[in-house]
Amino acid sequence: MTMEILLNIASGSIDKRTLRRRTFLGVVAASSFLLPALSGCTSSPANTLRIAYQQWGSGKVMENFLSSISGQFRAKHPDLQIQLIPLVAAENDYFTKNELMMSSDSTTPDLVCEDTFILKSDVAAGYLQPLNQRLEGWQPWNEVFDSAKTAVTGEDGKVYGMPTGTDTRALWYNSELLAKAGLPMPWQPKDWTQLLKDLRSLHKALPEVIPFNIFSGKAQGEKASMQGFEMLMYGTGDTLYDGDRKKWLTGSQGFIDSLDFVQKIYQEKLGPPLSRALDANLTETVYSDWLPKGGLAVALDGGWISNNWVPGAPAEWPEWSKVMKQAKMPTQKAQAPGYTTLSGGWCWAIPARTKKADLAWEYLQTIATTANMTAFNIADNGVAVRKDVAAQPKYRSYTPTIQFFTSLVEGATFRPALAAYPQISASIQLAMEKVMIGGSTPKQAAQDYDEQITKIVGADQVMGASGR
Structure with missing residues (x-):
């Protein structure tokens, strides 16, 4: 064959x-x-x-x-x-x-x-x-x-x-860890500023715990693009693709701001160590080790992950529903509708x-x-x-x-489920990885992304995010 x-x-x-x-x-x-x-x-x-x-x-x-x-x-x-x-x-x-x-x-x-x-x-x-x-x-x-x-x-x-x-996707949080760090219950950050502030509080109060996981970088594939980057970018008001004009967008401030958020997570040690974050087996570690064993406080992830903890599952965890709670992923500045989710x-x-x-x-x-x-x-x-x-x-x-x-x-x-999207997604993952490891500033990584997608789809298929 x-x-x-x-x-x-x-x-x-x-x-x-x-x-x-x-x-x-x-x-x-x-x-x-x-x-x-x-x-x-x-x-x-x-x-x-x-x-x-x-x-x-x-x-x-x-x-x-x-x-x-x-x-x-x-x-x-x-x-x-x-x-x-x-x-x-x-x-x-x-x-x-x-x-x-x-x-x-x-x-x-x-x-x-x-x-x-x-x-x-x-x-x-x-x-x-x-x-x-x-x-x-x-x-x-x-x-x-x-x-x-x-x-x-x-x-x-x-x-x-x-x-x-x-x-759908949202923030899973360990209510016991957040309460121990002095955060209010039930927890619901109103915007990115509060989310980052609370993650910093977690890091200070519980230095042995990883405050936050957002899938990022090439090793995480589409999870990084969809469950990570796009959960941020679609909360800025910007999009990857203009469906009315049928153009991919470049020069997006929301793209830069999303990369800046990713960079803060890793520069400030609010996420996993880079060696673990760039491990292709990170998913298994998060679901079967860090979350059920209290090593991770907050995870930006999908609604299905409790499948890992039900009776007979690889990481059976009878207490999961008492410990793990959910909050909506806030938009950047609390703009309507107040939350972001990708389906x-x-x-x-x-x-x-x-x-x-x-x-x-x-x-x-x-x-x-x-x-x-x-x-x-x-x-x-x-x-x-x-x-x-x-x-x-x-x-x-x-x-x-x-x-x-x-x-x-x-x-x-x-997601913009178009023929070019898989290649666009790979370019997003590369941009995330550049800011994770400190190889580029968010603005530089965004400019590189703009150049890459222009090559992928052609100059006639892109336009500036402002509509130019």
Whole structure:
């Protein structure tokens, strides 16, 4: 199979836009990663439906869910074989593996789980087929929140995915540590100035504790861009992209101010030591060590992280809901709406090359029943993107934090899910890392970013943040 993919690259049958987003060496390396999942695969037999998804380490949430769906589906199609294809990979590697599979008739899945932030990039590369005709008159689509519909709509106005869930982000804080440092409970900083002041108080009162974690730098990948930088920048009033003018923005004071905040965290030792902050395994350390063991006071993170502490989880922590509380991430100067949150999420999509689109759609309809989506959001500790699911009593009470994180959806911002975004995101991570390590001032790093994105998208696709 690897040889076939490489021959397809050489012959040009793989869309050249893919190669602009992935280096040739990256493609070669990623193709070898596919072998464990698809060893010896050829074109899918007529009685086999292939479902591809990302598996997070040893996590089995999606596998267990799809096994249940497959059991329901086989009740209608007893002769059908369903092949689940878990891709165990870091986020960026998953995207590459997924694209490689979808680029060939012989390796394409029939249904694939897509991160909404990469969706438009895959649409631009010709990997996905629109669902508009299938969605007409289908009631579950009417239950999807408008913001989630936008996240799965391509630049051509067509819908390419069915959202399964979203997420929101906020400040998780150890109430025992903050109370020990003399901060008021419940804690809710009103703006960045107060947030930094309180973190400095924590550092002074509890020098053995890390005051704050914000994912930052290249090693943290998209977490740094979305859960870190964009949680800051979208609280300044500036944006990365002007949707009305369809231009990427340069010369943004909000961009500079966000980098300045990151620099303060690391210069003033309010965050983890640089050696840990730049460690690709930081996530595991934060969730399984620092937070449950009281080594970290405040974390800017997503609503799902308590999954790490529930019974049977790797870092089981029975007391987590009594200790860990939540506060909204404040905007820079307390401007409306008073908080910032970024939402992402995943969706199911049908690859363009599949020969079993009708069967894949039928399987997707089984996934999307109210009962099944409620069960999945609960198992995945996710935030519902559908009105019918959000109204279910089981959903509204399944975890102590779900109503807080669901309440943030109304004011959520989505990343500019455009084809160029993955490269833009990498440039953001580089800018963050420069100010973290002291290699650049925030202004210098922002100017470098402006130059990089101009090269990425072209001078005709950028404009000054002031509208010039």
